[in-house]
Amino acid sequence: MGQVQSRLTISPTPTKLAWMMHLRMLTTMHGLCEVRQCSKRWKNLCPQTKNLQKCQMSSAGSSEMLQVTVDDKSGIATMTMCRPPVNSLNLEFLTQINIALEKLENSKDCSGLIITSKIPKIFCAGLDIMEMYQPNVDRLQEFWRTLQEMYIRLYGSQLITAAAINGASPAGGCLMAMSCDYRVMAPGYKIGLNETQLGIVAPFWFQDLIINTMGFRQSEMALQLGTLFTSEEALNLGMVDKIVPQEQVMETAIQEIHKWKKIPGFARQITKSALRKPSIDKLHSKREEDIANFRDFITKDSIQKTLGMYIESLKKKAK
């Protein structure tokens, strides 16, 4: 499956109809992502969860990078990232995720969402560093807007959301996990906002998210030091909610969503919205400014030099 080649613009405040038309056009044009209701015709058991019927992803028009299934019995969707080698988030991948989030949010049959990874030992390596290195400025801005969109959609989702963190989860991967309602993680991996270690800065909404998750004092240390925590440290800090063996991560996330589903949905959603709305509104009100700050920061010669060195160090390590 080839990646999307054209420039994709996601309007910050689209009307619902315009947004839906936009998504439909993208899906038709690029075969971006398929969200399928599990049909009774497919009786296969999902090897990961044992009790989910596995949706067959069609080859035509379906995405290899993001597999989305919805269990029609429980209404729990699973979004499985599969963008080798490390599920890094580039513009096209983020666009696929946003489209899937939009579809799930609008589906009356979906009440919960689990985000996980198919790549062994990796949940998500964060932003694709190549998007930020020697960038085309138009694409760079679009990339950042699309990341903002993902955060707004996920953090503000009405669904019950859980991250099944089955591997390393630095930076943008940690952002994605922290945007969910619940995090279950396998032992032996690292998670955190390590931006300063790369010589870059976590923007205010990354900062707000970690503060909302684990409090100011621990966040200010973690952000300045760019700490990547072990699963166990993350549990102690409240960055993740549970650690279970790798093979139980998915099942635990499913059980947790079932628990949350017992709470009256309307009351839970209003409570979630009241708690998260101030952070989301803040980003909405500063969205263009944030894009401009990101662009001006990333395109500085000194930052480009630092990113170049970081990319080299990753490549050397990989050899």
Ligand SMILES: CCCCC/C=C\C/C=C\CC/C=C/CC(=O)SCCNC(=O)CCNC(=O)[C@H](O)C(C)(C)COP(=O)(O)OP(=O)(O)OC[C@H]1O[C@@H](n2cnc3c(N)ncnc32)[C@H](O)[C@@H]1OP(=O)(O)O
């Ligand atoms: C004052 C004004 C302030 C204004 C502020 C405004 C805006 C803010 C500005 C900037 C903020 C930008 C925010 C960024 C958030 C991010 O997410 S940055 C990305 C951070 N991610 C990382 O640091 C992860 C790096 N990767 C790793 O640590 C490891 O790869 C891993 C994930 C732990 C996996 O390790 P493993 O050993 O399994 O694999 P390898 O290391 O061998 O990697 C394999 C392969 O993948 C490539 N790669 C790894 N990570 C990335 C990545 N994030 N993007 C792209 N490519 C990646 C790696 O280079 C290897 O490639 P190969 O050599 O070609 O095989």
